[in-house]
């Protein structure tokens with residue numbers, strides 16, 4: 270499990286460790302790791318051009334010490350000093366090593382600064398790290414804009430400047446790095462968009478903080494974590510013991526969502542899929558998935574007549590009228606775990622009592638659906654994903670899987686799980702319906718809502734990458750059903766440790 274922390278948690282651990290070490294030890298460890306990363310980013314160090322963007326704090330200090338190490342290896346190193354203050358010892362070290370400095374008396378439009386940035390093989394962003402607060406101020410913001418056009422490799426020190434290290438929020442300009450070398454432990458904001466998109470490749474450089482870190486507020490499951498949690502059939506399994514999932518989805522107008530949710534459930538390994546809906550989606554599900562047991566539910570009928578299930582998935586494409594409300598309510602009245610998605614969430618936004626259940630409830634909104642549930646604009650949720658995922662879990666008393674460029678799973682009282690698989694090619698109609706089917710199958714298979722949601726997001730992301738062209742994530746359009754098709758292969762390689 271990858272663990273990630275807020276700036277304050279890192280600082281507390283840092284203080285405890287620093288009290289035991291000679292002064293400057295941690296900064297030297299950090300600078301060495303940073304210099305090594307720069308060396309690896311360069312075809313050769315001798316004669317290369319390294320430009321340091323140096324802020325007033327210790328983040329700038331790291332950059333200066335790393336610059337000194339590179340200068341001693343024969344790089345031409347220039348430090349652009351952005352703050353009114355500078356880490357004096359770091360600057361003295363760089364000067365001793367033959368590095369040069371440039372002030373910003375003429376501002377960031379100074380042609381000399383632009384020329385340096387344009388010719389840099391490596392541009393080191395040491396403007397602000399975990400000490401940053403709010404939007405970048407000038408001249409830092411101007412330097413971040415200049416870095417955006419830099420032709421060289423941009424290496425962020427600890428955090429891309431302008432990204433909130435604790436949350437991933439980005440208020441104004443921010444550096445977009447090719448590589449971020451972060452010290453001691455991952456910061457939560459490096460894993461969560463919009464900040465995560467600025468990080469590039471992430472390297473966590475150990476400096477000895479481990480024993481002093483608290484319980485993390487944010488974690489990410491790795492492949493082995495997921496493989497160890499997935500429900501798998503044993504010798505004594507039968508289809509009922511493996512988990513019967515009930516799916517209430519689709520309507521005479523929207524039939525595809527029903528087919529896609531059932532596809533996710535079948536391919537994720539449900540023991541049996543029971544589908545309940547209107548006549549047309551039932552016809553389509555039967556045609557596409559003969560494995561599913563189907564039942565036409567007429568308005569006013571109770572869904573429990575469909576047969577026993579261990580978990581319900583309620584919502585994709587089911588519509589939002591009174592009949593849909595009655596159908597959703599009858600499924601959610603069951604005392605088994607339930608997943609509520611799509612139209613089910615629109616119904617719940619109008620009638621929150623649908624989510625007040627004794628059995629575990631997992632909701633799987635995108636930012637628009639969560640916005641409707643909380644009465645907050647979707648773009649506000651996109652800007653502050655971590656905050657709103659936590660708030661929704663606390664306010665609604667359910668497990669929340671918030672979809673989008675970063676998928677988060679939140680439950681009150683525990684760490685938020687960030688999903689690290691996936692590809693932007695998943696942003697296409699119907700992929701969320703497949704995800705609902707996968708997570709529902711895992712709920713029916715006996716996983717907790719937290720594990721069902723985070724394992725489903727992980728395998729959905731792996732299958733999405735495979736559909737887009739390869740395990741590392743190719744670049745090709747995908748259709749939602751492709752994800753279902755790729756699921757067995759993705760799960761096979763995950764379980765095999767591939």
Ligand SMILES: NC(=O)C1=CN([C@@H]2O[C@H](COP(=O)(O)OP(=O)(O)OC[C@H]3O[C@@H](n4cnc5c(N)ncnc54)[C@H](OP(=O)(O)O)[C@@H]3O)[C@@H](O)[C@H]2O)[C@@H](O)CC1
Nearest residue numbers: 283296325326327328397398399400401402404405406427
């Ligand atoms: N943790 C560890 O284990 C280790 C940590 N280490 C390193 O120390 C770093 C933390 O250093 P830090 O505490 O000095 O803060 P830092 O990030 O340099 O920024 C502070 C200054 O930035 C400024 N500033 C702030 N916001 C701003 C804004 N929006 N826009 C513009 N300016 C802004 C503000 O300056 P002021 O405005 O007051 O002049 C403030 O004083 C950490 O990230 C890591 O790199 C390693 O060396 C060793 C191991």
Ligand SMILES: Nc1ncnc2c1ncn2[C@@H]1O[C@H](COP(=O)(O)OP(=O)(O)O)[C@@H](O)[C@H]1O
Nearest residue numbers: 635672673674692693695696698699700701702
């Ligand atoms: N930019 C993105 N990067 C990665 N994954 C994304 C992105 N946008 C959407 N997704 C994923 O695609 C799926 C879309 O689900 P959803 O919005 O419910 O679509 P639909 O309702 O059409 O099925 C979710 O799993 C979501 O996390």
Ligand SMILES: [K+]
Nearest residue numbers: 394397428430
């Ligand atoms: K930085």
